[in-house]
Amino acid sequence: MSTTVQPSTASIGSVDAQRVEDALSLIAPKWTTWVVQTLAQEDRPMRVREVSAKLPFIGEQFLSKRLAQMHADGLVTRADNRWAPYQLSTSGESLSRVHGALSDWSQTTLSLGEVAGAERVEDAVRRLHLRHTTAVIQILDSGGPMRFSHLAEKAGLDQGTAPPRLRRLQADGLVARTGPRHGDPYVLTDAGRALGPIYAAVEHWSNPIATRKHSAPPALVTAAARTRTGVPLGSDGVRTAAALRRSAAAPSALFSHAPQPQPRVPSAVTAQSTPSRGR
Template sequence: MNPRETPDWPAVIPIDSFDAQRIEDAFSLMGPKWTTSSVMTMPQEGRPLRVRDVAARLPFVSEQLVSKRLVTMHADGLVLRTGPRHGDSYVLTDASRELGPVYAIVEHWSASLAKQWTPSPPVPVSTAQRTHSGIPLGSDGARTVAALCRSAAVPNSLFSHAPQPQPRVPTVVTAQSAPGRSR
């Protein structure tokens, strides 16, 4: 049986059994954010969709972002534009229609990885602690407090180093670097 047809692959796959660069190139086409969602959204209507139609079906995505993504997908050969005018609709190419089984396999493969990662429960923002108490709060108190607090929800182990107070910049230096009010 061909190792590409069975889910029980051998522990070692010969390096020449796949074209690694072609696989990387294919993933780079599918990889940009909202590409998969766009490809999965378009066939649900069964008709060509305009940018605003695709954007309406994707949560929290602007028409501008969808437009940019569809232009990129058009250049990559994943969608075709039905006409040359601005506002013309898009349809999937045969190549993008064939991505359905690929997405199914990747989803199946990633299921075991998703089970391994369990996020820690969120910690309320009220438990944030001010780490730099020696620095006076500015006129925009809420922003300054947010900038000077490190939430307990994020463990210090995620940072490359422990938080350190920043050295005070002399007033002479800040006076020189302040922008002038004249033109």
């Protein structure tokens, strides 16, 4: 699955793992990237129904909840009025560098085929945002091949957490075993070793957010923390599925970062998307 890549000039071990994962948790919930890139492309305040018209495969009720959470997390802003339109905050606008790093990494190291750019970014974040992922990557980057028990101990994983976390990292193409036996050591894949630029971009983006959180009201910090699990689809899943059947396509120029597959996105969106680095 992994492709040989040039060694990263950014140090994986130099970043604050907790800060990186906290920042990734803000942009990990499904459809966040699509919304950010839609607002960036339109470059104007937009009401929920206007965003929904650009993203017909997302239920409007779910989209309203996602935008409300993004507002609580500081990614979008609006006037103090429930009917006021949304626009990207400074933090939301500055996500372009993070999206570019995620897209470049995905295109270079993963085999995803032709997919919409926002999907490529969301797929990459899905692989990276879970708790302890960054710590495991850092430990293997600095310590080389490592057996399960030693790796779990250094990463602070208990016996119940370690097996599923390492299985997930293997499934996501970030780590691999050196052999078929249960006790064979783990190593980073080429994709795992190439994460330096992403971690550097995410940490740089997170610095202003971390500063604001120290002085933010408790309610805002709590709202941000809730994004670790994202917003559950629940009954909105039915509306989203219906929207998929109704929709023909999203705007052809949308999501100019490299394209990516997600089951709920209409094929017409993928077909009209072209890989790009700009926004």
